[in-house]
Amino acid sequence: MRTTVSGITSRILSSNATVFVLLAVIFAVVFALNPGFAEPMSLMAFVKKAAPLILLAIGQYFVIVSGEFDLSVGSLVGAQVVIAALLIDGNESATLPVILLMFAGGIVVGLVNGLVTTLLKVPSIITTLGTMLVLYGAIRWLTGGAPTGSLSTAFRAAGRQGVDDVPLIGQLPWALLIVLVVGVGAVFLMRSPWGRTLIAVGDNDQAARFAGARVWWVKTAAFTLSGFLATGAGILIGGYAGVTAQVGEGMEFTAITAVVLGGVVLGGGRGWVVAAMAGALTVEALFTLFNQLSVPSTVRPAAQGLIIIAAVAYAAIDRARRARTVTETHPTPRHTDVATP
Amino acid sequence: MRLTKPALAGLAIAGLVLTGCTTDAPADDQADTGDDQTSAEGDWFVQEDFDRQLAQRDVTPEGSADEPWLQAIEPEWVDTAAFAKEGGDATVCFSNASVSNPWRVTGWITMQQQVEVLQESGDIGEFRVSDAADDDNQQISDIQAFVDAGDCDTIIISPSTTATLTPAVQAACDSGVPVIVFDRGVNTDCAVTFIHPIGGYAYGADGAEFLVDNLEPGSTVLALRILPGVDVLENRWAAAEQIFNDSELDVLGFEFTEGDGATIKDIVTQYLQRGDVDGIWMDAGDGAVAALEAFEDAGKPYPVMVGEDELSFLRKWKETGITAIAPVYSNFQWRTPILAAVKILNGEEVPSEWVLPQDPITDADLDEYLERNADMPSLHYAKFGGEDLPGFPDAWQDR
16 A cells, blocks of 8 residues: 555645635635634534535445446435335334345345446436436335335434534534545545446446456446445435435435536546545535525525536646646556546 | 636636625625515515405404314305206316425325215215326316316316416316316416415414514524425515514524425524524424424524424424424315315305415414324324314325
């Protein structure tokens, strides 16, 4: 392992990671406007809110970097929470079995997405759009449009509670620990042979196939991970805010936005998982910023859209310029910036 | 490229600055915001409707209080002898906007249960339904299909939007069958009867007045709204804003939440990080529990709360003992169109505008409504008015 602190720092500072600068700027503005937000308790509350999206962004990163999309995650989160409420119905002892069942369900959905995309050659945008509608419809049919039941206290602990009485910060949310563990796991996974193959497949799946990669298997595994992590996100978001009919709605697009904001290239082959996580934090921070600035709710989507387009375009232009200088001086393979050893 | 890069950076910064600038004034001067918003959204405030609805809250409706779905406020009765049909066994056609939220789901179940009763008594034969899934175009063709079929004895319409559906409702009227419109209205009075609770202004005012009465002058209030541009919801906020403007309360702001629990909890948490929130006004009760949980998790005292008659909120209210009110957009109105259809086909008089009562649930009757709905799921509406129907309680429990 040759990774050093300086390696990570240089990576963060490389203008390829516009997202870190944007995140820092947003936080600086928020802190300046409201020093109270810099207090540990406020930051921990922010982490609890952001954690589900970070998990979704990690899952979406695996899929996007392999050259595909997963539009089903929002519906999957909704389905998981609603079914969990239905099955648990306030019964504490049902918590663990239901959570295991949820993970199994998430893995199955991911597997189906992956196999239909790779073996039946259905474009993933259609496959996962289909899964999204199937899940949405299934939930409507199962619940008649209105969720029933309720989540147990134990179920809600992961998203709402934490380790209490920690010096300085008060409460250390379980959500933060979960995100850290998953994030570190994802970084190691991307350094493993599987992770390198995933990026190679996303860069050029023909070349990867000729090089002996089992493309179908690598992509299916990416979808399965996305389904698994969407389940985790469902548990966190259900824990954070309980059951409403709208839970999970639109989260697939927020997750894709987060990943793209993190500099991950749609179409695959390029991007750093940590930057995708930072992208998720940035999207959430942007919501916080608007709130702190009391931006009228009506103009928020427009302002949000402008900032995202500007940030992504900035990064893309920068990348194009760097790629040109790099090829001019010393030609290197396209995904060097991804697989820095 | 070198030129474009700084330009884009500039654009991003401009975006941030712009969002900052637009808000400096409102953040500093609350009175200003109020005026600005009233003028900008004046479309949604009609003084005459506001005054009428607020007055209607105090009118004793005609009819038995045991059957609020048959009560009417200041009815103008119309003769329906021309529509009388011999022999019962009527074909009732219903064009539904959607069942896309728990409120509509609850009402839809109640309506079906009412139909079953009237089918057993022989008054109604076939009950034909189309669901437009919130799509105006779909609903227009649904209504046209009923007209074209020609065998509907009456057409009941719950319009998805007001202006767009008006021609379709007019076409249904022109076909000669009696038309019944309920919930949201249309811009034509060709329907035999238009059934609705008092309305959005009364709903919004119930909550706002409660906050004014129960908070000290100078207290802070946060308004949580579902989304902009829907008339029934805009009217609720317009009325509340009117009342807040005339009060000593300090409205911190209004936020759109889409009724999503996570969004609500996040927004409330952030307001609590900036300062105290003494009261919360909501234009619909979805996610009221999430708002209260934000206070719990931040370790702040509960606010004076405006929710809705959704059971999750009523239960939380009881459990925490907060000071609260639950404005009601009478869900039992879903029974009325079916009963009105049978009346019309029997040639009995109905009110041309059938205004149903809309009484909020207060501390005084909270226990009663909790008891009546003890076995109901959490996203059920307490004033659903179906307790006397034979399918009770199973039909509302197994959704």
